[in-house]
Amino acid sequence: MKTFIVAGGVLAASLMLGGCASNLGGDVYTRDQARTVQTVRMGTVESVRAVQIEGTKTVVGPAAGAAVGGIAGSTIGGGRGSAVATVIGAVAGGMAGAAAEEGITRRQGVEITVREDDGQLRAYVQEVSDGQLFAPGDRVRILTVNGTSRVTR
Incomplete structure (x- = not known):
């Protein structure tokens, strides 16, 4: 027993x-983020680096x-x-x-450094997603809602 x-x-x-x-990941939204207006910026990937996101x-x-x-x-x-x-x-x-x-x-992540169209160079860290592989030179969108940003194609 x-x-x-x-x-x-x-x-x-x-x-x-x-x-x-x-x-x-860049393709997952919380319930609070769904149906919320997002700011969209465009940019070009400068570099991509594998990182680990702490559990x-x-x-x-x-x-x-x-x-x-x-x-x-x-x-x-x-x-x-x-x-x-x-x-x-x-x-x-x-x-x-x-x-x-x-x-x-703990999750496998990726740090994506993006030169945004306004000239700013910013880095974004997000979980690795199956359909979201990035390489230098890729054109991407940066979506921001409630202070949380994600990089997508």
């Missing part, structure tokens, strides 16, 4: 962490990890030994959960 509880906790933690992942660091990962670690630790020993194992399991689980959340939500 205890194995079933631990396995269920691990599954729940995985589902919670997966739900934290957001898409930062999220919320309380969900450590909390889920601590819960699972505490449950797993409570299955070890009995009496005071079980209480100590529960605390150690919760601390270790919390640390593992934080690392897991950041790793699961």
Whole structure:
């Protein structure tokens, strides 16, 4: 029965962490951005560089990890030994959960440096999207809504 509880906790933690992942690609809009007027600027890609977008660091990962670690630790020993194992399991689980959340939500990104038609040179970072590969010399649109910009073709 205890194995079933631990396995269920691990599954729940995985589902919670997966739900934290957001898409930062140029072709994904939040609900707040949909049907909102956007400013459109044109430009030419100067350079493209692969980058890594750091994962999220919320309380969900450590909390889920601590819960699972505490449950797993409570299955070890009995009496005071079980209480100590529960605390150690919760601390270790919390640390593992934080690392897991950041790793699961980490994304491959691209830094696109654009010479805009007004002469400004600006860099934009966004998640790599299947249909949005950029190369120097490409003509692109820069769409900005509510202070958030994205580069598209």
